[in-house]
Amino acid sequence: MPMTKAERAEFQLKAKTYLDRAGIVLTPEEADHIEIADLGLGEFTQTGLALVVYVNTDRVCAKELILLPGQTCPQHMHPAVQGKPGKEETFRCRWGTVYLYVSGEPTPNPKAKPPTGREQTYNVWHEIILRPGDQYTLMPETWHWFQGGPEGAIVSEFSTRSTDEHDVFVDKEISRAPEFTE
Amino acid sequence: MPMTKAERAEFQLKAKTYLDRAGIVLTPEEADHIEIADLGLGEFTQTGLALVVYVNTDRVCAKELILLPGQTCPQHMHPAVQGKPGKEETFRCRWGTVYLYVSGEPTPNPKAKPPTGREQTYNVWHEIILRPGDQYTLMPETWHWFQGGPEGAIVSEFSTRSTDEHDVFVDKEISRAPEFTE
Numbered sequence: 060m061p062m063t064k065a066e067r068a069e070f071q072l073k074a075k076t077y078l079d080r081a082g083i084v085l086t087p088e089e090a091d092h093i094e095i096a097d098l099g100l101g102e103f104t105q106t107g108l109a110l111v112v113y114v115n116t117d118r119v120c121a122k123e124l125i126l127l128p129g130q131t132c133p134q135h136m137h138p139a140v141q142g143k144p145g146k147e148e149t150f151r152c153r154w155g156t157v158y159l160y161v162s163g164e165p166t167p168n169p170k171a172k173p174p175t176g177r178e179q180t181y182n183v184w185h186e187i188i189l190r191p192g193d194q195y196t197l198m199p200e201t202w203h204w205f206q207g208g209p210e211g212a213i214v215s216e217f218s219t220r221s222t223d224e225h226d227v228f229v230d231k232e233i234s235r236a237p238e239f240t241e
Numbered sequence: 242m243p244m245t246k247a248e249r250a251e252f253q254l255k256a257k258t259y260l261d262r263a264g265i266v267l268t269p270e271e272a273d274h275i276e277i278a279d280l281g282l283g284e285f286t287q288t289g290l291a292l293v294v295y296v297n298t299d300r301v302c303a304k305e306l307i308l309l310p311g312q313t314c315p316q317h318m319h320p321a322v323q324g325k326p327g328k329e330e331t332f333r334c335r336w337g338t339v340y341l342y343v344s345g346e347p348t349p350n351p352k353a354k355p356p357t358g359r360e361q362t363y364n365v366w367h368e369i370i371l372r373p374g375d376q377y378t379l380m381p382e383t384w385h386w387f388q389g390g391p392e393g394a395i396v397s398e399f400s401t402r403s404t405d406e407h408d409v410f411v412d413k414e415i416s417r418a419p420e421f422t423e
Contacts, residue, residue, distance in 0.1 A: 082264025084335065084373035114331045114378060114399055119301065121331065121399035149296045149303065153266065191266035196296060217296055217303035217399060 060101045061240045070095045074109035074125040081154035081213045083123060085111060093125075098133065099234035105174045106233075108132045112221070120221040124150075124214040126157060126207030131174050134160075134181050134204035135228045145199030145225075148218035152189035156208025159187040161201055171206040180230035189214070202229075242283045243422045252277045256291035256307040263336035263395045265305060267293060275307075280315065281416035287356045288415075290314045294403070302403040306332075306396040308339060308389030313356050316342075316363050316386035317410045327381030327407075330400035334371035338390025341369040343383055353388040362412035371396070384411075 062070075071093040078085060085093075094110040097103040109125040126132070137146035150159065158171040163185030170188065173181040183202045187195050189212075197203055205214075223235040244252075253275040260267060267275075276292040279285040291307040308314070319328035332341060340353040345367030352370065355363040365384045369377050371394075379385055387396075405417040 086374040089374065113333055113376060116329065116378065118326075118329055118401050119331065119399055121303065121333075121397075144300075147298065147300055149301065151295055151303075192268040192271065194295060196298065215303075217301055219300050 062095065062097055062101060062103060064239050066103075067095045067239055070103060070109060073127070077125050077154070077211060077213055078111075078123065083153065083213065096235070098228075100232060102174070104130060106131050106133055106177065115221050117220055120146075120216070120218045122216045122218075122221070123153075124212075124216055126155070126205070126212045126214070128207055128209055128211045130211070131171070131206045132204060133174070133177070133228060133230055133233060134183060134202055135226045136202045137199050138225060138227055139199065140222065140225050144219075146219050146221060147197065147199055148216050149194055149196040150189060150205070151194035151215045151217070152191050153213040153215055154191055155210045155212035157189045157205050157212040157214055158208060159189060159195060159203065159205040161185050161187065161195075161197065161203045170208070173204075177230060180228075182229065244277065244279055244283065244285060246421050248285075249277045249421055252285060252291060255309070259307050259336070259393060259395055260293075260305065265335065265395065278417070280410075282414060284356070286312060288313050288315055288359070297403050299402055302328075302398070302400045304398045304400075304403070305335075306394075306398055308337075308387070308394045308396070310389050310391055310393045312393070313353070313388045314386060315356070315359070315410060315412055315415060316365060316384055317408045318384045319381050320407060320409055321381065322404065322407050326401075328401050328403060329379065329381055330398050331376055331378040332371060332387070333376035333397045333399070334373050335395045335397055336373055337392045337394035339371045339387050339394040339396055340390060341371060341377060341385065341387040343367050343369065343377075343379065343385045352390070355386075359412055362410075364411065 166186035348368035
């Protein structure tokens with residue numbers, strides 16, 4: 060079921076309290092437009108994230124990502140589009156803990172659990188744990204997913220241009236375009 | 242006169258206190274390697290800045306810039322190099338105040354004064370004042386300079402690849418490569 064606008068407003072306020080705690084300042088205009096992405100599943104506290112996009116030009120993109128405790132940004136990758144290399148991104152943890160999973164040697168006993176009922180859409184298990192000051196760079200076409208730790212997390216993303224509509228998710232029920240009801 | 246390594250260490254510690262105040266976390270390794278750039282003039286508190294480079298790949302660069310009160314990053318621009326467009330950068334103020342000057346209509350009574358004795362190397366006067374949460378994007382080949390306000394400033398820079406050696410400064414005494422004495 061799509062999220063209501065009232066629910067969205069509530070999650071925006073919540074994301075703002077995380078940013079406040081981390082000392083990250085937004086303009087009032089930015090605070091009013093924090094993006095609440097439930098990826099079309101209608102299970103935001105389980106699958107989704109909040110975002111503040113600072114800049115997204117032809118060449119450069121920078122965002123803050125806000126994850127609730129245990130909230131998952133599901134497995135996806137950034138393909139080449141029209142001969143241009145896919146999105147390259149660096150995640151830098153600013154606050155809390157984030158569990159990041161990428162292609163490669165599976166980590167035994169990983170910290171994160173995929174969202175209930177969607178386990179089949181998670182198949183990369185090389186674990187990277189990011190705490191404040193830690194960062195990791197993902198080259199294009201790397202499958203990845205990530206989950207907020209017990210307190211949630213704030214992650215700065217530094218990347219090339221972001222074109223959400225080209226992201227490829229394993230879970231075919233996911234849609235990147237937001238939908239809200241009154 | 243080149244800065245001594247002891248002076249550099251002192252300015253690194255100082256930059257770290259600014260980052261701490263802004264809630265920006267570095268790894269111990271990063272803290273030990275904060276870049277102190279005096280641009281070869283040996284007048285760091287007047288002309289220069291401290292930098293933490295988080296990432297600088299072929300496509301993406303992200304940094305924190307730390308400015309002391311009244312400290313100036315002198316006028317320069319980022320030219321095209323070997324047919325590739327110059328560096329594009331977005332400055333986002335995180336803490337304090339920064340006075341940014343770019344090409345365009347000169348602002349009457351600007352807040353900043355160029356460093357003493359080097360006034361002739363400053364000739365763009367369109368003023369943009371950035372406070373926490375404010376940001377400004379500079380397209381390539383835009384002449385610009387900036388100065389820390391009364392408390393100094395921390396500015397996040399989101400950009401394309403950084404190639405300091407290609408930066409063009411108005412002041413021909415400036416050299417971007419660092420030099421330190423024992």
